[in-house]
Amino acid sequence: MDYIVSGLPIEPFQSLFGLDDEALRERGAVRQVAEASHGYPCRVSLQDAEPGETLLLLHWRHHDVDTPYRASGPIYVREAAQAMARVRNSVPPQQQRRLLSVRAYDREGWMQQAEVVDGAALEPLIERYFDDTRIDYLHVHNARPGCYACRIDRG
Template sequence: MHSFQLSGLPAQNFSALFELDDAQLAERAIQRVTAEAHPGYPCRVGLVDAEVGDELLLLPFEHQSAASPYRASGPIFVSRRTHAQDLAAGRLPPYLTRRLVSVRAYDAADRMVDADVVDGNALAELITRILDNADVAYLHLHAARRGCYLCRVDRVAISP
């Protein structure tokens, strides 16, 4: 039997960027922004939506760094105050359930082998169905409307 595990991005990959001034950030194609609404600024570290007034960085991120035709990057938000969550297997936070989500399934050679779009409330069922395919090695979840990367999903074994 299996379930699934979500992975946010490591906070340490971004923490030093918050110490840069706006000119230094601009040299790296990064913008400092303040969350003006909740939800609306999904942090890829904590897998939560930033609260109104939170400081975030909007930056380019290579979420699919594989040496395949599916190599890809795009913009992400990272919040200064958010820390990585240790989510239980099979758990979906509101960060995902409140969104329309694009699910992209990749094989061990990093080729896309399946994809679908689903309302976040039905996401767990779709993840489970796609991961039932033994050819699927992992999933990437994206915001369906804007296409931005949200997180990675891996298959995990569970005890019967």
């Protein structure tokens, strides 16, 4: 099965990097410092921030469709992120070590299936979902605490 795991594009966030705390608050964002490994997942690079690294916590519309499944929520973006991650035919370590909620959508943005899975078992689920011709793409969320994680498309 050929698939691509993608982070968010970096361009919408670059203008926020380096802003002071007041300017970030005016835009509904806050800067946080990672206190531990594996607790601050960047949605652009698909890498967890290292302790001491700064990230922005902000609201993001990750599923901008004209259906009741339009969705948004909080995300982290590492200020050191350089580019949007695109990983072909491999599940990034960030997703492998988490409990995930995977949502399968058709071309119009209607959810067709959903399942909670341990990240180590994500790849077989990708294959099963993409065997269904109705499924166009997947959105992956961290089941704890439930934030958007990444998108998966057919390769």
